Amino acid sequence: MAQQRIGRIQWGDLEFGPGSRYHVTAIEGLDDLPDIRSEDMERPGQHGDYTGPDYTGPRVIQIGLGLRADSPDELRDLTLALRAATQPQRQPDALRLLDQDTLVYGKIRRRSIPYDAEHLWRTGTAALELYCADPYLYGLEERSEATAAYSPAAGRTYPSVRPRTYGAAGQSGRIAAVNRGDAAAYPVLRIDGPVANPSVEQVSNGAGLTVDATLADGEFLVIDTRTRAVLYMGTSPRRNWLRSGGTWPTLAPGYNEIAYRGSALPGSPGQQSLLTVTWRDTSL
Structure with a gap:
């Protein structure tokens, strides 16, 4: 209260x-x-x-x-x-x-x-x-939602660089992100392989980014939409992997829908890529 x-x-x-x-x-x-x-x-x-x-x-x-x-x-x-x-x-x-x-x-x-x-x-x-x-x-709480690009496969454990609080599970390929503040929030996007040419779209306004690269199983990419840093394995800059013409997605106050797409890699049956979106409620 x-x-x-x-x-x-x-x-x-x-x-x-x-x-x-x-x-x-x-x-x-x-x-x-x-x-x-x-x-x-x-x-x-x-x-x-x-x-x-x-x-x-x-x-x-x-x-x-x-x-x-x-x-x-x-x-x-x-x-x-x-x-x-x-x-x-x-x-x-x-x-x-x-x-x-x-x-x-x-x-x-x-x-x-x-x-x-x-x-x-x-x-x-x-x-x-x-x-x-x-x-x-x-907001004090860091919120996170995650989805696979395809139908989830049981038994897959995804790596994590830090503890996260997850909300309700979303549909495969879709995330419902709610910003309870009154200003746009800048999410951090983490993409875990295996996946080729992953893309993240803010469905509500059409903003989105496409990565022209391949992430193998165990590899991940962190995209900070505020600082506009793109870090392979969380440390190595890879800004040049972003396809030109993209728009950095933000989370408007209220409900936002995020879509995640990507291509499966040959030789990785049953292993799916994961998108994790992390943000804080934001106000001015």
Whole structure:
């Protein structure tokens, strides 16, 4: 059930909010719309503009904390732990709002832990600023659906690079993917062989990709539609395998149908290729 209170927040190994020594006193930028980056152009010799699509800039989240300790030494320990957890970062990390089913990826860009001698015995305050180059708000649960390109064969075990939560089984060659957010989600597509020239189509809008390559049994290809990375065995770039003219599929809010097709390989009877689509509910 949705709730207005922020509740628990997790950053790395630290947890803020109810049940912790770090009380959340304020949060800004979470439900705000990030600044708009418009593509408007002036109408020469006329009033007004030609308006183009609007895109958002990065999201900036500010968090106020109250530190509550039982002694000055414990307060110092809380300060040092917070300082250690908010160092400059190479890559964004996940900030999880555990009771709001929300996840954002960001970097700590500002940290303030003022020294207040009047309340130094056991209380303190802190302020954090999180820069989210990716402005989207994601659901905590990673959703996955999988299908074979043909009628499933019993007894086949498919490899997995990480644990996944699978929804209800779809029809062979079709996946029903539901994005419960209010913005388009960018799925990760994993294709397991054996298969030749596999294709993935977003039936709802006709977007799709075709791979001009062959994957043997035990080989797989990972396609990240957000970063547009195409990785053979999850590590080796193979962007050149994509047939030109394709459109990167996304999952619109609500129901989406994904179709998976491919050609069987000679000498692999009863072994079928598998498409796994993984995404998170996405909002702005």
